[in-house]
Structure formats: C-alpha cells, structure tokens
Amino acid sequence: MGKVLGYARISTDQGQDIASQKAKLESLGAVVVFCDVGSGMSLTGRDQLEAALRLLDCGDQLLCLHPDRIARDTSDLLAVAKRIIEKKAILRIHDPAITIDGSDLMGEVLLTVFGLVGRIEKHFISARIRRGIDARKLKNDGAYIGRRPTIDPDRIRELRDQGLGPTQIARTLKIGRASVYRLLAA
Known part of the structure; x- marks a missing residue:
C-alpha cells in the first residue's frame, strides 16, 4: 500500500x-x-x-x-x-x-x-445571501450598505501622521497593504 x-x-x-x-x-x-x-x-x-x-x-x-x-x-x-x-x-x-x-x-x-x-447546499447558501442583501436594501431605502468596516481609517491616518509608511501600518494593524493604500487615498 x-x-x-x-x-x-x-x-x-x-x-x-x-x-x-x-x-x-x-x-x-x-x-x-x-x-x-x-x-x-x-x-x-x-x-x-x-x-x-x-x-x-x-x-x-x-x-x-x-x-x-x-x-x-x-x-x-x-x-x-x-x-x-x-x-x-x-x-x-x-x-x-x-x-x-x-x-x-x-x-x-x-x-x-x-x-x-x-451543489444544492451551494445554491441555498447563495439564495440566503441574496435574501439578506435584498432585506438590507429594503431597510436602507434601496441602498445596499454591506458589512460594517473593520478597519478604522482614523487609526491609519494617525499612524501615517506618526511617520509610519504603508507597509509598517499594514504590519502594525495586521491588514493588507492594499487596504492601507485604499484608505489613505480616500
């Protein structure tokens, strides 16, 4: 064997x-x-x-x-x-x-x-997600807001103001560098 x-x-x-x-x-x-x-x-x-x-x-x-x-x-x-x-x-x-x-x-x-x-389970998961999104749209006057942000933009700006670069900020907050760049650009 x-x-x-x-x-x-x-x-x-x-x-x-x-x-x-x-x-x-x-x-x-x-x-x-x-x-x-x-x-x-x-x-x-x-x-x-x-x-x-x-x-x-x-x-x-x-x-x-x-x-x-x-x-x-x-x-x-x-x-x-x-x-x-x-x-x-x-x-x-x-x-x-x-x-x-x-x-x-x-x-x-x-x-x-x-x-x-x-495959059936995958279909039901997708259907539940779709129903959740539709319910959220109804609750928010037709706008889908999505999940709440998990990264605090103020904290990123604070670390940048302390002189840290995007890579150091990402490591400090244990997030991706792309997220840091995206939030700094916003």
Whole structure:
C-alpha cells in the first residue's frame, strides 16, 4: 500500500480552524496533510489540493473527511476523482465512507450524489445571501450598505501622521497593504 496524503479545507480563517480537520486526518493515517483556505465553490486557487494531486503515485490515497472539503460542485468533485483514478491512486472520503479507485461504479455513483448535495447546499447558501442583501436594501431605502468596516481609517491616518509608511501600518494593524493604500487615498 502506498502513502496516504490528507486534504483539508476551510472557507475562511476568520473564526474557522483547520487544526481539527488536520488532526483527524492524521489520526486516520495521513502522513502529510495539505491545507487550503478558500471557497469550495471552485477548484481555482486551491494550490494545496493541486500539490497533493501532483504527489500521488500508483497505490497512494488522497484522504478527505467530507466530499464538500474537496468541492461543492459535482463536476469539480468528479474531475478530482478522475485525476486520482488516472494516476491509479485512490480517493478515500471518511464521512460518508466512500472509496473511489476506478474499479467500482457504486463509489462513483455515491460521489455524484454527494457532489449534487454540495451543489444544492451551494445554491441555498447563495439564495440566503441574496435574501439578506435584498432585506438590507429594503431597510436602507434601496441602498445596499454591506458589512460594517473593520478597519478604522482614523487609526491609519494617525499612524501615517506618526511617520509610519504603508507597509509598517499594514504590519502594525495586521491588514493588507492594499487596504492601507485604499484608505489613505480616500
């Protein structure tokens, strides 16, 4: 049997912790766990998933806790499974227990069903966001205000007045430099 590579993903590092996924994957036998932070809506920008797929050899396994950690879209999920099978490797999902190695049509059927469930969930998430935006527009006379700012522009100007440059301000406030430039220009 080959090596077991784990794959974990969280949507955002704001309030989510990838450590529990990583620990569970390691307890299930993953020798290395690849971790991405980003949306499951697309495979684009998922560098760690791509790295894990490139490292797979014949007989290796890619282990994931749930299908939606790989993708929330049926076609993306099946595309990943196809790449794994083409390498004569195995896709193993912990919950629900699904093993895809190309020899059993039932595994692919289950993966398709769970990919569809992920797609439905993605649809409901988008619909809830849209309803929230529409409700906010009604409350604000048709204007969508969005979430409240998390960066205090006065604090940025204060640090600039103290002689700090944009990079130093960004490091001090633990924000991106682009945010500093944008607020200084406003």
